[in-house]
Amino acid sequence: MAQRPAAEAFFLPAPNGERYCLYHAPAEGVVPRCALVYVHPFADEMNKCRRMAALQARAFADAGHAVLQIDLHGCGDSSGDFGAARWDTWHADIALACDWLSRRQQAPVGLWGTRLGALLALDFASRATHPVACVMLWQPVLNGALYMTQFLRIRMAGDMLVGGEPAAGMQGVAPKANTTQAMRTALAGGESLEIGGYLLAPELVKAIDPITLAALGAPGMPVHWFEIISEAGRTLPPAANNAAAALRERGVDLQVHLIAGPPFWASQEIVEAPLLLAATLACTEGVAA
Numbered sequence: 385m386a387q388r389p390a391a392e393a394f395f396l397p398a399p400n401g402e403r404y405c406l407y408h409a410p411a412e413g414v415v416p417r418c419a420l421v422y423v424h425p426f427a428d429e430m431n432k433c434r435r436m437a438a439l440q441a442r443a444f445a446d447a448g449h450a451v452l453q454i455d456l457h458g459c460g461d462s463s464g465d466f467g468a469a470r471w472d473t474w475h476a477d478i479a480l481a482c483d484w485l486s487r488r489q490q491a492p493v494g495l496w497g498t499r500l501g502a503l504l505a506l507d508f509a510s511r512a513t514h515p516v517a518c519v520m521l522w523q524p525v526l527n528g529a530l531y532m533t534q535f536l537r538i539r540m541a542g543d544m545l546v547g548g549e550p551a552a553g554m555q556g557v558a559p560k561a562n563t564t565q566a567m568r569t570a571l572a573g574g575e576s577l578e579i580g581g582y583l584l585a586p587e588l589v590k591a592i593d594p595i596t597l598a599a600l601g602a603p604g605m606p607v608h609w610f611e612i613i614s615e616a617g618r619t620l621p622p623a624a625n626n627a628a629a630a631l632r633e634r635g636v637d638l639q640v641h642l643i644a645g646p647p648f649w650a651s652q653e654i655v656e657a658p659l660l661l662a663a664t665l666a667c668t669e670g671v672a673a
Contacts, residue, residue, distance in 0.1 A: 387411055388445050396454070396484060401463020403477055404455040407488070408445040416450040416491040418517060418668055421481045423456075423497035423505040427466070427535065427582045429649045430459060433498050436522075436648050436656060440496075443665050450489045451496075454481045467576055467583030471504070471591035478508045482516075492517030496664075499649050500525045500592075506600045506607065518606040520664060523649060526627050528595035536564045538580040598627040603635030608667045610660060616644045641667070 388411040395402035410416050422437060424430045441451040455462040456477045458469035478495070486493050494517040497505030502524035509516040525531045540562055567577055571586040578584070601607060609628065611620060620628060620640065631638045645657030 388414075391441075391445075396480060398457070398463070398477065398480060400457065400473070403457065403463070403480065404461035405481070405484075406441075406453040408441045408451040408453070409489075410445050410448045410450060414448050416489045417448055419450040419485045419489045419491040419493045420444060420452070420496045420520070420668075421478060421485055421493065422451060422453040423478060423495060423501035423508075424453070424459065425498045425649060426500035426531075428580060429499050430501075432651065432654065433649050435654045436660070437498065439656065440661050440664055443661055444668065447665055447668070449668060450485065450491060452481050452485045452488075454478075465583065467585050469585065469588055471588060474504055475508050475511070478505070479512075482512075482514075494518035494520065496520040496522070497524070498522040500528075500531060503528065503531075503595060503597055503600075506597065507595055509605060510600045510602055516605070518608065520667065521607065521609045522660070522664075523612055523647075524597055524609060526597045526623055528592040532589050532592055533564050533568075535579060535584070536567045536577075539567065539577070540564065596627070598630035601631050601634055601636035601638075604637055606637045607631065607639070608664075609638060609640045610664060611640065611642055612645050612647060612657060612660065613642050614644070618642065618644075639667070 389409055392407040392409070394405055394407070396405050422441065424437065425433050437453065441453060444451045454477060456469070456474045458464040458466045482493050482495075495505040495509055497503070497520070499522070502521035506519050506521065506524070509519045570577060571584075571589050574586055576583050576585050611624060613619075619625070620642065628638060628640055641663050643657065643660045643663050645660050646655045648655045648657055
């Protein structure tokens with residue numbers, strides 16, 4: 385049996401710089417049954433999920449699929465600073481990746497995203513001019529505004545450790561008033577805020593805030609939602625269950641997979657969720673050409 389080649393790293397030219405990519409091809413002579421673009425998570429969650437993303441990409445390639453991992457603008461090893469990142473630019477990056485992959489492999493192109501990357505992937509698929517073969521969501525963010533508020537709380541936690549005073553770079557936030565509301569007021573006034581080492585632009589927050597998973601998708605769109613649960617037998621949390629119901633009401637061909645495993649996107653140590661890897665790979669049988 386032919387072995388698949390090593391992952392190919394390269395920089396993909398973009399209108400505003402280059403995007404670092406990692407291409408996982410199947411074994412030589414194998415015609416991919418599907419091709420997937422991976423949309424990574426937001427900020428530090430991207431780093432915590434690298435191990436799982438790499439393991440899944442290799443598993444896909446071993447099974448005869450093609451995968452393109454792309455670092456979005458301002459993220460990872462791609463051009464630009466995080467503070468210059470914009471939602472629409474990330475959309476353009478995904479379109480660029482899909483176009484490259486469709487030209488490289490004659491196979492249906494789908495999207496696979498994690499956390500906010502899952503929300504971004506489904507948002508892209510909902511607006512794409514060409515149909516997306518499938519969308520795979522790993523622990524998707526349900527509500528953009530709530531997620532952004534939770535991200536802002538990282539700054540609050542950090543400031544508590546240094547006596548409640550805002551650290552350098554928090555323009556627009558008065559001392560001892562470093563609440564999420566104060567930070568949102570600063571953002572609304574056009575200030576960029578440093579959160580956990582990432583410069584957060586008001587334009588990015590404004591674009592993410594109104595997006596909800598329940599409002600995305602299109603009739604007939606195949607979507608696989610993978611939700612990590614603490615132990616077998618658990619059900620979807622109420623908010624997630626409501627979002628799933630809304631997607632189905634919109635006609636989305638949704639399948640929800642409840643997988644027991646650790647919250648690898650939020651763990652202090654790098655951890656693996658092997659059951660998630662196996663379940664994700666299994667669902668690609670339905671998107672084969």
